[in-house]
Amino acid sequence: MAENQTTKILRRHLPADDFRPGEEVGLRVDEALLQDATGTMACLQLEELGVDEVSVPLAVQYVDHNLIQLDFRNPDDHRFLQDFSARYGIVYSRPGNGICHYLHVERFARPGDVIVGADSHTTTSGAVGAIAVGAGGLDVAACMSGQPLILEAPRVVGVELRGCLPEWVQAKDIILELLRRRSVRGGVGRIFEFHGDGVPELNVGQRMTICNMIAELGATTGVFPSDERTREWMVLQKRQGDWQPLTPDEGASYDEDEVIDLSSLEPLIARPHSPDHVVPVREVVGLRAAQVCVGSSVNSGYDDLAIVAAVLKGKTIAPNLVMTVTPGSRQILDIIARSGVFTDLIGAGARMLEAACGPCVGMGQAPASGTVSLRTFNRNFPGRSGTQDDNVFLCSPTTAAATALRGVITDPRELGPEPSLPPSMANPEIDDSQILWPPPKEDRRAVVISRGPNIKPPPPQAPLPDALQGDVLIVTGDDVSTGDLAPDGAVVMALRSNVDAMSSFTFRRLDPTFATRARDAGGGFIVAGWNYGQGSSREHAALAPKALGVRAVFARSFARIHRGNLIAQGIVPLTLEGTDYEAAQQGQAWRMPRVRQELASGSGTVDMQAGSRSFRARVNLSVREREVLLAGGLLAYLKAGGKPLSAGKAMSGVVDQGSPITQPAPGDEQDS
Numbered sequence: 203m204a205e206n207q208t209t210k211i212l213r214r215h216l217p218a219d220d221f222r223p224g225e226e227v228g229l230r231v232d233e234a235l236l237q238d239a240t241g242t243m244a245c246l247q248l249e250e251l252g253v254d255e256v257s258v259p260l261a262v263q264y265v266d267h268n269l270i271q272l273d274f275r276n277p278d279d280h281r282f283l284q285d286f287s288a289r290y291g292i293v294y295s296r297p298g299n300g301i302c303h304y305l306h307v308e309r310f311a312r313p314g315d316v317i318v319g320a321d322s323h324t325t326t327s328g329a330v331g332a333i334a335v336g337a338g339g340l341d342v343a344a345c346m347s348g349q350p351l352i353l354e355a356p357r358v359v360g361v362e363l364r365g366c367l368p369e370w371v372q373a374k375d376i377i378l379e380l381l382r383r384r385s386v387r388g389g390v391g392r393i394f395e396f397h398g399d400g401v402p403e404l405n406v407g408q409r410m411t412i413c414n415m416i417a418e419l420g421a422t423t424g425v426f427p428s429d430e431r432t433r434e435w436m437v438l439q440k441r442q443g444d445w446q447p448l449t450p451d452e453g454a455s456y457d458e459d460e461v462i463d464l465s466s467l468e469p470l471i472a473r474p475h476s477p478d479h480v481v482p483v484r485e486v487v488g489l490r491a492a493q494v495c496v497g498s499s500v501n502s503g504y505d506d507l508a509i510v511a512a513v514l515k516g517k518t519i520a521p522n523l524v525m526t527v528t529p530g531s532r533q534i535l536d537i538i539a540r541s542g543v544f545t546d547l548i549g550a551g552a553r554m555l556e557a558a559c560g561p562c563v564g565m566g567q568a569p570a571s572g573t574v575s576l577r578t579f580n581r582n583f584p585g586r587s588g589t590q591d592d593n594v595f596l597c598s599p600t601t602a603a604a605t606a607l608r609g610v611i612t613d614p615r616e617l618g619p620e621p622s623l624p625p626s627m628a629n630p631e632i633d634d635s636q637i638l639w640p641p642p643k644e645d646r647r648a649v650v651i652s653r654g655p656n657i658k659p660p661p662p663q664a665p666l667p668d669a670l671q672g673d674v675l676i677v678t679g680d681d682v683s684t685g686d687l688a689p690d691g692a693v694v695m696a697l698r699s700n701v702d703a704m705s706s707f708t709f710r711r712l713d714p715t716f717a718t719r720a721r722d723a724g725g726g727f728i729v730a731g732w733n734y735g736q737g738s739s740r741e742h743a744a745l746a747p748k749a750l751g752v753r754a755v756f757a758r759s760f761a762r763i764h765r766g767n768l769i770a771q772g773i774v775p776l777t778l779e780g781t782d783y784e785a786a787q788q789g790q791a792w793r794m795p796r797v798r799q800e801l802a803s804g805s806g807t808v809d810m811q812a813g814s815r816s817f818r819a820r821v822n823l824s825v826r827e828r829e830v831l832l833a834g835g836l837l838a839y840l841k842a843g844g845k846p847l848s849a850g851k852a853m854s855g856v857v858d859q860g861s862p863i864t865q866p867a868p869g870d871e872q873d874s
């Protein structure tokens with residue numbers, strides 16, 4: 203039978219012949235990646251699993267997030283990670299070498315591999331034909347210890363790309379178009395596979411943009427064929443041996459279909475405060491901008507920066523705004539330096555930043571109060587930039603360049619014909635001197651791991667009690683991001699290795715009293731709307747409320763990675779009917795009198811008491827997830843000898859699909 207590419211890859215990583223959407227599967231992992239902001243806690247948890255070395259063929263630890271060294275905390279983490287990598291057999295990419303997503307595609311990702319990473323944008327590696335999935339740190343640690351990657355078998359969405367992009371319209375506009383159509387909830391439980399005659403029109407850099415931001419749809423991942431364009435990329439990277447062709451079979455079908463006619467697209471922009479608030483740029487032209495930021499986690503490849511430089515060459519950016527440019531890696535920095543792109547950007551007045559995540563994750567470059575900031579980044583959740591009343595728009599590099607020139611949001615098509623790019627990636631200098639390979643096996647045990655004073659052990663995991671009770675500590679709306687739970691930025695992210703200290707910032711933006719109230723009450727419950735925990739993979743968004751005593755979260759629906767993190771950290775995710783959600787109020791005393799027994803018995807509901815009112819919350823958990831929760835979390839479960847799944851074995855028990863087909867788009871909610 204004709205197979206699509208996703209099914210082919212998943213099947214190769216599963217001995218069992220078949221899998222059905224919604225069922226849990228355990229995939230053999232070929233590559234794992236960590237970055238520093240999630241890595242220290244993942245490594246500390248891996249250590250607790252008592253392994254002697256990592257069991258995946260390739261694991262890479264990148265240092266790219268916490269590079270603002272305000273004090274000892276971040277450099278202590280970096281030192282810990284370097285030692286830890288040497289001790290356990292992990293490849294270590296030094297600070298300054300670049301952003302994990304870019305580097306992984308440049309130096310490591312292979313077509314057909316299954317990759318898991320403690321960063322939601324691990325999906326970027328789908329650009330070279332891998333199934334690359336973001337997960338929480340503990341889930342990644344479990345994979346590194348030899349466990350399979352456990353996933354809800356996804357529905358596969360075939361996205362047929364037709365034709366080619368018009369002048370000034372970019373890969374960013376393709377992914378913004380998908381976000382416009384499907385929303386930030388529209389990808390949950392789905393893998394987006396790109397096919398069609400428009401695919402060969404896109405190079406690997408453009409495919410990276412699309413696969414990176416597929417995470418913004420809540421998708422499991424996105425994947426492109428491994429074709430001639432992929433081979434070209436691998437040759438330039440001197441990795442031709444890693445290339446293999448991989449395409450869907452002729453006539454392959456998909457669970458769902460989308461068609462995008464590239465030639466009909468126009469420049470798009472996501473308005474504040476969500477990546478799916480997408481409109482044509484022409485609808486917001488003329489809005490005065492105070493900041494333009496190019497590059498970072500997405501759109502920081504050579505072509506992205508070179509087109510911006512070509513637009514700005516010999517001109518000066520508007521005086522009412524500041525502009526930053528971030529290259530994705532040292533390799534890109536080198537190419538832009540040698541090709542003159544760097545000089546053109548500086549000449550125009552851009553501030554060049556180091557090859558690191560930087561402002562994309564609130565590490566510096568916060569915009570001025572109440573002003574408009576245009577960014578080529580992937581997320582514009584409120585306050586993520588570091589400024590509470592920010593107004594961040596997401597757009598392509600060409601829209602950013604046109605705006606930088608004019609000082610107001612500008613449709614790049616107003617600039618006349620699109621300039622051609624200077625000679626590009628013809629010969630990127632391949633220099634892996636900033637990638638450190640672990641010492642030979644026999645020397646690893648002698649490595650001493652340095653631990654700074656901010657590095658605290660992972661919080662202990664205790665079995666789920668028979669009953670849970672407490673106050674509703676907060677009732678939130680829809681689409682709460684993990685940044686609300688564990689905030690972005692230099693100050694809070696420096697506390698990622700010290701969960702107790704970090705937990706004081708939980709829900710800081712929505713309710714600065716939350717942490718104190720929760721701590722004083724000895725815990726309680728969180729009630730939320732649709733798509734709770736969207737965004738980042740950071741398990742800290744579960745660890746922090748857990749440290750404050752939260753053992754259950756009730757939501758209309760959950761984002762995939764966050765739901766996994768809640769379970770891994772022993773917090774029960776439950777779903778509420780609309781009427782029960784509406785009736786929930788902060789301060790109500792709630793009781794779950796039989797929760798342990800109900801989870802153990804496989805019940806699909808949990809009895810709830812809210813004062814004199816009784817209702818039922820839904821639990822949609824696999825057998826394994828129930829066992830993990832009863833043990834108090836994945837660490838406790840694995841330490842007690844719990845066997846999650848042998849790689850490849852499909853498991854009975856259907857998990858929550860969060861399906862957008864039954865789940866309304868924002869602004870269109872109905873009770874399910």
Ligand code: MIC
Pocket residue numbers: 239240267320321322323336499563581737738739740
């Ligand atoms: C993000 O884009 O939010 C991040 C920073 O890359 C995170 C990782 C983190 O929280 O450390 C992600 O998406 O997983």
